[in-house]
Amino acid sequence: MSAPxxxxxxxxxxxxxxxxxxxxxxxxxxxSSVAIVFQAATAAGAQDAQLASWLWALGIGMGITCxxxxxxxxxxxxxxxxxxxxxxxxxxxxxxxxxxxxxxxMASSVLITLCGITGWFQKLxxxxxxxxxxxMLAGILLRFxxxxxxxxxxxxxLVLVMFVVFLLARRLLPRYSVPLALFAGMVGAAxxxxxxxxxxxxTPAHPVWMAPAFSLSxxxxxxxxxxxxxxxxxxxxxxAVLRANGYHQVPASPVISWTGLTGILLAPFGGFAYNLxxxxxxxxxxxxxxxxxxxxxxxxxxxxxxxLLTGIFGxxxxxxxxxxxxxxxxxxxxxxxxxxxxxxxxDSLQAPEHRDAALVTFLATASGMSLLGIGSAFWxxxxxxxxxxxxxxxxx
Numbered sequence: 001m002s003a004p005x006x007x008x009x010x011x012x013x014x015x016x017x018x019x020x021x022x023x024x025x026x027x028x029x030x031x032s033s034v035a036i037v038f039q040a041a042t043a044a045g046a047q048d049a050q051l052a053s054w055l056w057a058l059g060i061g062m063g064i065t066c067x068x069x070x071x072x073x074x075x076x077x078x079x080x081x082x083x084x085x086x087x088x089x090x091x092x093x094x095x096x097x098x099x100x101x102x103x104x105x106m107a108s109s110v111l112i113t114l115c116g117i118t119g120w121f122q123k124l125x126x127x128x129x130x131x132x133x134x135x136m137l138a139g140i141l142l143r144f145x146x147x148x149x150x151x152x153x154x155x156x157x158l159v160l161v162m163f164v165v166f167l168l169a170r171r172l173l174p175r176y177s178v179p180l181a182l183f184a185g186m187v188g189a190a191x192x193x194x195x196x197x198x199x200x201x202x203t204p205a206h207p208v209w210m211a212p213a214f215s216l217s218x219x220x221x222x223x224x225x226x227x228x229x230x231x232x233x234x235x236x237x238x239x240a241v242l243r244a245n246g247y248h249q250v251p252a253s254p255v256i257s258w259t260g261l262t263g264i265l266l267a268p269f270g271g272f273a274y275n276l277x278x279x280x281x282x283x284x285x286x287x288x289x290x291x292x293x294x295x296x297x298x299x300x301x302x303x304x305x306x307x308l309l310t311g312i313f314g315x316x317x318x319x320x321x322x323x324x325x326x327x328x329x330x331x332x333x334x335x336x337x338x339x340x341x342x343x344x345x346x347d348s349l350q351a352p353e354h355r356d357a358a359l360v361t362f363l364a365t366a367s368g369m370s371l372l373g374i375g376s377a378f379w380x381x382x383x384x385x386x387x388x389x390x391x392x393x394x395x396x
Contacts, residue, residue: 059311139365148334238276
C-alpha cells in the first residue's frame with residue numbers, strides 16, 4: 001500500500017463525526033444510568049475500592065467487546081451494561097451479600113453464553129420482521145427526540161443555541177452538525193457557569209478480585225431474573241436495531257456468546273452484565289456518524305476506546321460526565337438520534353399492509369409499559385408480532 005493511501009486510510013479513522021458519535025454514545029450511556037450502578041454496588045456491600053473495580057470491569061468489558069465485535073463484522077456493534085439489570089440488582093442484592101452477588105453475575109453470564117452457543121437466540125431474531133424492528137426502534141427513540149424540546153423548559157437559551165447551530169451546520173457542514181452542536185453546548189454551559197471541571201482526580205482505577213459464592217436461592221431469585229431481563233430488555237432490542245439499520249451480516253449467536261463470555265471473565269471484578277446496546281448504538285448508526293453505512297463501525301470502535309478510558313479512569317470519567325448539565329446531555333442525544341428516528345418511522349410504515357402491526361409495536365414500545373418486570377421494547381415486539389400474524393392470516 002502506498003504512503004498516500006495508507007495516510008488516507010489512517011485519516012479515515014480520525015474523522016470528527018466518528019469521534020463525536022462514539023463520545024456522545026458513551027456520554028449518554030454513562031450519564032443516564034451510572035447512578036443506578038452505584039446503587040447496585042452499594043446494595044451488594046461493595047466498598048470504595050470494590051466500587052472502583054466495578055467501574056473498571058464495566059468499562060474494560062464494554063470497550064473490548066465494542067472494538068472487537070465492530071472490527072470483526074465491520075458493523076456498529078455497541079455493547080453496554082444492563083441498566084434494567086442494575087435496577088433489579090439494586091433492589092435484590094442486599095439480602096445475599098457481595099460474594100453471592102458475584103456468583104449471580106457469573107451464573108447469569110453462563111446462561112447468556114449457552115443461549116448464544118445453542119443458536120436459540122439466532123432463531124428467535126430470524127423471526128422478527130424488519131418493519132417491527134424499525135417500529136420498536138422508533139418507539140425506543142421517541143422519548144429522546146421529545147426530551148430535546150422538553151429540556152428547553154429549564155435551559156431554553158442553552159438548548160436553543162445548540163438547536164440553531166445544529167440546523168446551520170446541517171445546511172453548511174452536515175457531517176459535523178452533531179459535533180458542532182455539542183461544542184456549542186459545552187461553550188454555552190461553561191459561560192453559564194454550569195460546567196465545572198474542578199476537583200477531577202486522574203488516579204487510575206484498579207481491579208479488585210471478589211471471590212464468588214453460589215447458592216440455589218440466589219440463582220433462582222436473582223440470576224435467572226437477571227438473565228431474562230438481559231435477553232428481553234437489551235439483547236433483543238439491540239439486535240433488532242442492527243437488523244433495522246441493515247446490518248444483517250452480524251450473527252446473533254456469536255455476538256451473544258461473546259458478551260456472555262466477557263461477563264464470566266469479568267464478573268469477579270464487578271462486571272455484572274454485558275449486552276447489546278440499542279439507544280446508544282443508534283447514535284453510531286446514524287447518518288451523522290457517517291453517510292456511508294459501511295464506515296459507521298468506526299464510530300462504535302471509538303466508543304469502545306472511550307469505554308476503555310472510562311474503565312481505566314473510572315472515578316474521573318464519572319465526575320467528568322457528571323459535570324455536564326442534564327439538559328445538554330438530553331439535547332445532544334435528541335439531536336444525534338433525529339436521523340435514525342426519522343428513518344425508523346419511515347421504514348416501519350412504508351408498507352401499507354404492515355402499518356397496523358408496526359403502529360402497535362411503536363405505541364407499545366413508546367408507552368414505557370412494564371409487565372412481569374420486562375420492559376416495553378420486548379412487549380412491543382410481542383404485541384406487534386401477534387398483530388402481524390393475525391392480520392396476515394386474515395388477509396390470507
